[in-house]
Amino acid sequence: xxxxxxxxxxxxxxxxxxxxxxxxxxxxxxxxxxxxxxxxxxxxxxxxxxxxxxxxxxxxxxxxxxxxxxxxxxxxxxxxxxxxxxxxxxxxxxxxxxxxxxxxxxxxxxxxxxxxxxxxxxxxxxxxxxxxxxxxxxxxxxxxxxxxxxxxxxxxxxxxxxxxxxxxxxxxxxxxxxxxxxxxxxxxxxxxxxxxxxxxxxxxxxxxxxxxxxxxxxxxxxxxxxxxxxxxxxxxxxxxxxxxxxxxxxxxxxxxxxxxxxxxxxxxxxxxxxxxxxxxxxxxxxxxxxxxxxxxxxxxxxxxxxxxxxxxxxxxxxxxxxxxxxxxxxxxxxxxxxxxxxxxx
Amino acid sequence: xxxxxxxxxxxxxxxxxxxxxxxxxxxxxxxxxxxxxxxxxxxxxxxxxxxxxxxxxxxxxxxxxxxxxxxxxxxxxxxxxxxxxxxxxxxxxxxxxxxxxxxxxxxxxxxxxxxxxxxxxxx
Numbered sequence: 183x184x185x186x187x188x189x190x191x192x193x194x195x196x197x198x199x200x201x202x203x204x205x206x207x208x209x210x211x212x213x214x215x216x217x218x219x220x221x222x223x224x225x226x227x228x229x230x231x232x233x234x235x236x237x238x239x240x241x242x243x244x245x246x247x248x249x250x251x252x253x254x255x256x257x258x259x260x261x262x263x264x265x266x267x268x269x270x271x272x273x274x275x276x277x278x279x280x281x282x283x284x285x286x287x288x289x290x291x292x293x294x295x296x297x298x299x300x301x302x303x304x305x306x307x308x309x310x311x312x313x314x315x316x317x318x319x320x321x322x323x324x325x326x327x328x329x330x331x332x333x334x335x336x337x338x339x340x341x342x343x344x345x346x347x348x349x350x351x352x353x354x355x356x357x358x359x360x361x362x363x364x365x366x367x368x369x370x371x372x373x374x375x376x377x378x379x380x381x382x383x384x385x386x387x388x389x390x391x392x393x394x395x396x397x398x399x400x401x402x403x404x405x406x407x408x409x410x411x412x413x414x415x416x417x418x419x420x421x422x423x424x425x426x427x428x429x430x431x432x433x434x435x436x437x438x439x440x441x442x443x444x445x446x447x448x449x450x451x452x453x454x455x456x457x458x459x460x461x462x463x464x465x466x467x468x469x470x471x472x473x474x475x476x477x478x479x480x481x482x483x484x485x486x487x488x489x490x491x492x493x494x495x496x497x498x499x500x501x502x503x504x505x506x507x508x509x510x511x512x513x514x515x516x517x518x519x520x521x522x523x524x525x526x527x
Numbered sequence: 528x529x530x531x532x533x534x535x536x537x538x539x540x541x542x543x544x545x546x547x548x549x550x551x552x553x554x555x556x557x558x559x560x561x562x563x564x565x566x567x568x569x570x571x572x573x574x575x576x577x578x579x580x581x582x583x584x585x586x587x588x589x590x591x592x593x594x595x596x597x598x599x600x601x602x603x604x605x606x607x608x609x610x611x612x613x614x615x616x617x618x619x620x621x622x623x624x625x626x627x628x629x630x631x632x633x634x635x636x637x638x639x640x641x642x643x644x645x646x647x648x649x650x
Contacts, residue, residue: 200565200589207601209594346618350594 184230185223188371191361197224197353204351205231210303212288212348213326215355218406221326222286224353229282234322237281240274245287253295254311263312275308278321288348289329289340300344323348358401358408365397368405372412380416392421399428483518486511495522532648533557533576537567537595538584538611543633547582550637551644564590568598578606580647582640585612585622593618596625607647611635 187198204211205228213221222241229239247255254263258273274283285291291299302308303323307316325348334340358365373385388396401407414424486504493499501511514520534556538544541562548560559574561567564587571578581599585592596608610627612619622630629643 196565196589203565203568204590204594204598207594207598209597346593346621350591350597350621352589352591354588 185226186371187220187223187227188368189361189364190367191356191364193354193356193361194364197355198227200351200353201227201231204228206233207351208232208234208322209350210322210348211324211351211353212331213324213353213355214331215328216357216404217328218404219355219357220405221328221355222284224355225282225284225324225326228324229284229322232282232322234281238278239282239284240278240321241284241286242274243286245290249292249295252291253298256295257298257308257310259311260313263310267312270310273308273310275302275319275321276310276317280320281322283321283323285323285325287327288325289327289331289334293339293341296341296344300341300347303344303347358404359399362397365401365408366393368408369393369396369412372409376413376416385412385416385419385421388421388425392425395425395429399431479518482514483520486514486518487520490515490520491523531557532579532644533559534644535559535561535567535570535578535581536583537561537564537581537587537592539563539587540584543584547637547640551641554641556644563587564592564595567595571599571603580607580609580644582609582611582644585610585618591618593621593625596622596627600626609640609643609647611640 187194187201189195201224211225211228213224215221226239229235242252242255244252254271254273256273256275258271258276259267261267261270285299298308302319305316306319308319309316331340331345331349335342335345369388373387377384387393403410411424411428415421418424486500489500489503490497493503497508497511497515501508504511506514534551536544536547536551536558537560538547539562544560544562548558551558559570559578561570564583567581567583568590571581581595583592583595590598592610592612596610599606599608607628610619610622610630611633612622612630613633619630619632628647631640631643
């Protein structure tokens, strides 16, 4: 059965529309988005809407295997191609013939394998290890990644030519917290889906209060996390315990807005006091007032940078969000030494 | 004199889209614009009157210019397409492979675009 693409958000509707329009083109697709947003669901939908739906759908996780193994997994090998190759093995490209080859975690593929993949995509042919004959490849390649491939390209870790060749159709699935309107629908869907599995134990729909909590939770693990939470609720037979747990997590995540490990616990004090390495540092410069200033500056810098980043450095938008004047914002940017992100290229 | 040709212009950069659309409208073309590949494709599929020529950017969200050109060449093989590409992007080879009739590199003169359009539309 095709896993349905659930949601009423603009982005999910747009993705459904896109799938309808491109499923029959056979053009390479790159699906991106955080872990757990449903990249494979989108791939499955593309496959089921295409003329290839009765042919194989072969999935390869490019992060799960070491380089050499991944290569033989993809392209196969002839008998005697290497020690231990006692019989011929068909690769996933061949198994996916006339069907779909879903390359998950493509961002983890090594550069040398990337060039081999590029060659297949360019020429439509590949050679199994130890074979002298090229085999025709007719697999629809749908790749997925939770990484920012543009960044990997800029760093030289992902081939630019392969990036463009995969990116003929690009589908970006936003994280769940960016489309909270989809959460009630997903909950309904999973309740209906799991009820028969849990001894028909009925889980009532969450109360309005609980639903609000579920909607406002940040869902760092996205739809997969929601799915797991619902399974727990099914086992417990109620929402209370699981939701209390989520509320706790939400609260703690508010305190760790930045990724810097120094923002938590005791280390922040060390950091602010500059006591990191030298505990005998000058006591004369120590004052609570100074430290307060420093801590405030740091938080201000963090928040302003965050808002600027979210608005794409649109200063008018940023000062509207921060509710400070344009002039103040400009002053803060220079005073706190906030730098715009380096432009690629 | 009224220019009878109908053009579809697709670019996700608003400023460039407006500049090209305004310029070609002044040249009396009948111009329709779209801001990404999917919207462009939808217009191609639904507009009754059809189009005489398409100008498309290459790097865009959802359906890239390269994807759109491939689809156009399959569904509307006689429709000429001009691909425009940003500085420092390298999908030109793909655009040619997808059989774009011309590839123009940004920045280009709008008059140059007009010349290419005339060439492709001349019987």
